[in-house]
Structure formats: C-alpha cells, structure tokens
Amino acid sequence: MSTITVRRPDFAWPSDVPVLPDAGDPSRSCELVALSFTLPYLEPYLIRTMRAAAKEVDDELLRAEMKAFSGQEAQHYQQHARINDVVRAQLSERGAAAMRALEDGLEDDYRRYTDERSLAFNLAYAEGFEAMTFALARSAMTGDDVGRFVPEWANLLAWHLAEEVEHRTVTFDAYEAIVGRYPYRVAVGAMAQAHFLRYLLRMAAVLRRDTTDPATPTRRVVVDALRRNWTNGTIPRTLRAHLPSYDPRTVPLSDDVRSIAASQGIDLR
Ligand SMILES: [Fe+2]
Ligand SMILES: [Fe+2]
Numbered sequence: 652m653s654t655i656t657v658r659r660p661d662f663a664w665p666s667d668v669p670v671l672p673d674a675g676d677p678s679r680s681c682e683l684v685a686l687s688f689t690l691p692y693l694e695p696y697l698i699r700t701m702r703a704a705a706k707e708v709d710d711e712l713l714r715a716e717m718k719a720f721s722g723q724e725a726q727h728y729q730q731h732a733r734i735n736d737v738v739r740a741q742l743s744e745r746g747a748a749a750m751r752a753l754e755d756g757l758e759d760d761y762r763r764y765t766d767e768r769s770l771a772f773n774l775a776y777a778e779g780f781e782a783m784t785f786a787l788a789r790s791a792m793t794g795d796d797v798g799r800f801v802p803e804w805a806n807l808l809a810w811h812l813a814e815e816v817e818h819r820t821v822t823f824d825a826y827e828a829i830v831g832r833y834p835y836r837v838a839v840g841a842m843a844q845a846h847f848l849r850y851l852l853r854m855a856a857v858l859r860r861d862t863t864d865p866a867t868p869t870r871r872v873v874v875d876a877l878r879r880n881w882t883n884g885t886i887p888r889t890l891r892a893h894l895p896s897y898d899p900r901t902v903p904l905s906d907d908v909r910s911i912a913a914s915q916g917i918d919l920r
C-alpha cells in the first residue's frame with residue numbers, strides 16, 4: 652500500500668482574494684501566481700503520463716504510489732483552476748486575454764506531447780518538472796517566503812508544496828523502472844524545465860504588467876526570477892538534480908520544510 656495520502660482540502664476563496672500573495676513583493680508574487688496558472692495544464696499531463704506508465708510497471712507498491720501521485724495532482728490542479736478563475740476575473744480584459752492565450756498554448760503543447768511523444772519522453776519531462784518543484788518546495792517552504800503570504804495563498808501553496816515533497820520519489824522511480832537511461836533523463840529534463848519556464852515567465856510578465864507596472868518588459872521578469880531563484884537555492888538545487896548521483900530519496904529535508912508541512916497536517920517521511 653502507498654504511503655502517499657490523497658487529501659481533499661476545502662478551501663473557500665472570496666471573489667476579491669488578493670491577486671498577489673505578498674503585495675510587498677510583486678515580483679515574487681507574480682512568479683508564484685504564474686506557477687498557479689500553469690498547473691491546470693501541466694498536472695493533467697503528468698496524470699496522463701502516469702496512467703500510460705502504470706501499464707508498464709510490475710511492482711505493486713510503485714503502481715500504488717503512481718496512483719496516489721495522480722490523486723494528489725488531480726486535487727492540486729482543480730484547486731489551482733478555482734483560484735486562477737478568481738484571479739483572472741480581477742485582471743484587465745487585456746491581461747485576462749493575454750493569460751488565456753498562454754494557457755491555451757501550454758494546453759496545446761501538453762496534448763501534443765501526450766498524443767505524439769514517446770512514453771520515455773513524457774516520463775523524463777515529468778521527472779524534470781518534479782525535480783524542479785521539489786527544489787522549489789525546499790526553497791519556498793520557509794518563514795521568509797510562504798510565511799509572508801496572505802492566508803489564502805499561504806495555505807494553498809503550503810499544502811501543495813508539502814505534497815510535492817511527499818510524492819518526490821514517484822516520477823523518479825517510474826522513470827528508473829521503465830526507461831532508466833540517465834543521459835536521456837537529463838537531456839529531456841532540462842528541455843522540459845526550459846519549456847515550462849518559458850510559459851511561466853511570460854505569464855508572470857502578464858501579471859506584472861497588469862498588477863504593478865504596465866511597462867515591465869519580459870526580460871526584467873526573467874532577470875528578477877534568475878536572481879531570486881539563484882539566491883534562494885531553487886536553481887542550484889534544480890541543477891544538482893541533473894547529476895548522476897541524484898536520488899530524491901536521499902535529499903535531506905530542513906526543519907522549516909517539515910514544520911510547514913506539519914502545519915498542513917502532513918507528516919513528511
Ligand atoms: Fe502538484
Ligand atoms: Fe508533483
């Protein structure tokens with residue numbers, strides 16, 4: 652039986668939920684809200700990949716973990732789709748249309764990947780993404796980051812990031828069981844991260860222009876994100892996941908990560 656628990660939180664968001672998790676840091680806020688906007692497309696794609704992959708896996712425990720992984724991701728994207736609707740309704744008409752165009756582009760790409768790419772490619776994409784979110788979770792689950800957000804965003808992100816840590820081994824194990832080629836994992840994983848971040852940063856730029864400064868160029872958003880995510884450890888941790896020795900099982904978790912997860916009722920192994 653899997654040790655991963657599928658939880659169904661009951662978040663209630665008012666129609667005026669703040670668009671920015673931390674009004675004092677619009678740049679960081681827009682990046683996280685942009686992340687939220689990618690998830691109703693990315694996470695269903697991960698679920699489709701896990702469903703196809705499960706047919707190739709004999710190990711019963713791994714199959715159970717893949718099922719629980721999909722159960723968690725399904726909850727994540729449904730909750731993010733709900734808060735995204737509340738946020739989108741508060742954007743200008745132009746901002747909402749720009750966001751919608753990026754969402755449609757991402758959905759088209761992921762549908763195409765499911766239909767046309769190999770299972771090995773889709774599994775390597777999934778692990779590239781999961782390694783990056785595991786790195787993000789370890790950087791963001793601190794009092795300095797999630798701790799500064801308005802409660803609506805803090806609760807959503809703390810719950811989601813804690814579950815990302817909880818299921819950190821699943822796509823890695825599925826890739827190892829079915830494909831197992833290290834150079835391919837790194838090559839497709841790096842491409843996956845670049846593909847995903849290209850959408851996320853353009854979405855963040857739409858949000859920055861809509862909520863903060865209409866003149867913000869996309870390159871400003873990219874430079875801010877690179878600087879911040881280098882300093883907070885997300886980029887170095889993501890790069891370390893490209894090493895042949897990487898195994899999410901052996902990556903230590905900080906007390907902050909454990910205590911923020913515990914605040915959501917999640918006891919991390
Ligand atoms: Fe997720
Ligand atoms: Fe995940």
